[in-house]
Amino acid sequence: MAERINKQKTTSDRTDETVDEAAPAVSESGEKLKADLDDLLDEIDEVLETNAEDFVKSYVQKGGQ
Amino acid sequence: MAIHKVCGIETEYGIVVRGGDNNPVTASSLLINAYVNATSKKVGWDFEDETPANDARGFNLDAVFAPEIETTLVNAVLPNGARYYVDHAHPEISIPEVTTALEAVTWDRAADEIVRRSMRHADALFDDGTEVVVYKNNSDGKGNSYGCHENYLMAREVPFGRIASQITPHFVTRQVFTGAGKVGCEQPGREPGDVAYQLSQRADFFEEEIGLETTLKRPIVNTRDEPHCDPQKYRRLHVIAGDANMSELATYLKVGTTAIVLAMIEDDEMGDDLLLGNPVPAIRQVSHDPTLTRTVMLRDGRRATALEVQFGLLERAQKYAQTHGLDAVGAEVGADVMGRWEAVLAALESDPDSVADQVDWVAKRRLVEGFRERHDLPADSPKLKAIDLQYHDLRADRGLAGRVGLATMVEPAAVESAITEPPTTTRAYFRGRCLQKFPDDIVAANWDSMVFDVGRDPLRRVPMMEPLRGTAHHVAKLIDESTTAAELLDRLGA
Numbered sequence: 001m002a003e004r005i006n007k008q009k010t011t012s013d014r015t016d017e018t019v020d021e022a023a024p025a026v027s028e029s030g031e032k033l034k035a036d037l038d039d040l041l042d043e044i045d046e047v048l049e050t051n052a053e054d055f056v057k058s059y060v061q062k063g064g065q
Numbered sequence: 066m067a068i069h070k071v072c073g074i075e076t077e078y079g080i081v082v083r084g085g086d087n088n089p090v091t092a093s094s095l096l097i098n099a100y101v102n103a104t105s106k107k108v109g110w111d112f113e114d115e116t117p118a119n120d121a122r123g124f125n126l127d128a129v130f131a132p133e134i135e136t137t138l139v140n141a142v143l144p145n146g147a148r149y150y151v152d153h154a155h156p157e158i159s160i161p162e163v164t165t166a167l168e169a170v171t172w173d174r175a176a177d178e179i180v181r182r183s184m185r186h187a188d189a190l191f192d193d194g195t196e197v198v199v200y201k202n203n204s205d206g207k208g209n210s211y212g213c214h215e216n217y218l219m220a221r222e223v224p225f226g227r228i229a230s231q232i233t234p235h236f237v238t239r240q241v242f243t244g245a246g247k248v249g250c251e252q253p254g255r256e257p258g259d260v261a262y263q264l265s266q267r268a269d270f271f272e273e274e275i276g277l278e279t280t281l282k283r284p285i286v287n288t289r290d291e292p293h294c295d296p297q298k299y300r301r302l303h304v305i306a307g308d309a310n311m312s313e314l315a316t317y318l319k320v321g322t323t324a325i326v327l328a329m330i331e332d333d334e335m336g337d338d339l340l341l342g343n344p345v346p347a348i349r350q351v352s353h354d355p356t357l358t359r360t361v362m363l364r365d366g367r368r369a370t371a372l373e374v375q376f377g378l379l380e381r382a383q384k385y386a387q388t389h390g391l392d393a394v395g396a397e398v399g400a401d402v403m404g405r406w407e408a409v410l411a412a413l414e415s416d417p418d419s420v421a422d423q424v425d426w427v428a429k430r431r432l433v434e435g436f437r438e439r440h441d442l443p444a445d446s447p448k449l450k451a452i453d454l455q456y457h458d459l460r461a462d463r464g465l466a467g468r469v470g471l472a473t474m475v476e477p478a479a480v481e482s483a484i485t486e487p488p489t490t491t492r493a494y495f496r497g498r499c500l501q502k503f504p505d506d507i508v509a510a511n512w513d514s515m516v517f518d519v520g521r522d523p524l525r526r527v528p529m530m531e532p533l534r535g536t537a538h539h540v541a542k543l544i545d546e547s548t549t550a551a552e553l554l555d556r557l558g559a
Contacts, residue, residue, distance in 0.1 A: 036470065041435050043468055044452065052451035056206065059454055062089055062154035064077045064211030065279040065305065 067328035067393040071162050071218040071491060071532045072320055074173050076309050077155040077211040078199045085195035089154035094139045096156050096197050097149050100183035101141045108500055110140035111509035111516055120277050121225045121290035142510045144485050144501045146493030155211050161493030162532050165395035166321030166402055168488050170313050171475045175483035181459055201309045202457035203266035206450055208251050210270045213309035217302045223331050229275050229286040231335045235326045235378055236285050236306040237348045238371040240265045242409045243319040245308035246426030248453040252349055260353045261444045264426045266308045268352030274344050279305055285344055293512035295530040311466035313474045314423035321402030328393040329385045339377050340364040375410050422472045429456050495535030498544045506550035519551040
């Protein structure tokens, strides 16, 4: 257990990051995501249900557990 | 010391038929049958041990529960040890019993992939383009909800009242990282537009603090007492206050943190100082506040944000890990969960958008907000609700969650394997391997037993009352070496 935590600290030290950023890969990809938003929205323009209003209206489920 | 937190996830999926008869019960049956017929011999579920009307508080409500006839429509046990069936009007997969959050994510991802393949097999049955589409969400946006339940093994001797009161703060506040996000509001008595965007699919539907119901007047803590194992030694906490997650990290944290908190409660290391004053209004308020800044009242009168309650739980868990270790949740996975738990809370506190690759509500909000700004849409535009629903669409060419860059934890090869292979660490191994090797000799199976017909004597039931027996360690060699089911049963002494 301690070993795993130490491993994370080692990674942080190497990349010169603080312990708060114990998952450095995640923060970096978070930054990248911001830049990618425009591309993503282009894609959503293409794949979003063409008649959103009908789609939303007709999505009716029976209650479950 | 806390017993091992053997756990599972039970997901009810939304289902729609496009271009054909949109009867959800028929569609769910068709979906499951299409998969089972295409992939394996169908082995039925055995209802011998089902007692959904048993209440953990010590009484039985059978008289008020109508028989659930529709649950017997389609009910299959898969070779990976999962149960795949029609529950109410939804297809549901209960993953096999697992021992860590990482295993839970692996078999949860496999469940989603099983549903994807089911859709393809179902669509192939139609020649007119009719399509069965499945959504991994928990609400239709019109006041109808269906669940993603979790279950955790607990020692029977732990007083249920302590479990119920001490786990509630976690259920109310874990939404900050487990919430799958929702456009609009479905809280009874409020208008859809009252809340533009909220953290959770499910929070609007909780009306009680504790109770047995799961389909109406839903309680934050469910008292269903179906241990599916030795009832003298164990209970199985049935959790209904959670969202189905598209993000693997979210599923991992949901199961991982909950297992740790439950281990602390079992060892009586939790304490009462984070108990909430009014959990039901609090679970909604937390969900309705994407700024994460509003406070809820604690029972002792202090006020705290959801994040502050979470940091309080984390701090306790860190102390607990020091004094007791985390063997009860798998030491290595437990330590990893602790690190990621701290990281996600810190990120949510400083810059929530930085976890758009691991928290579903943040990822979905980015899409909804970005789309709204780009097209200058009003908050009540149906296009925004369409994005919400389509985030959970399991079709690869339509689903939005698959496009937003969610981080993954499980290699594709491990998911592929988990579609057909059981976990090696629980009795699910015995169930799955027997189904693979002796499908023609198994009449029925359920969580805690299997019924064999080896062509002589009456049917033989093999009880599996210990979730941590029947693992690969215990029985792999035995199964490998047995050429027939009869031989296996003889060697087991069954």
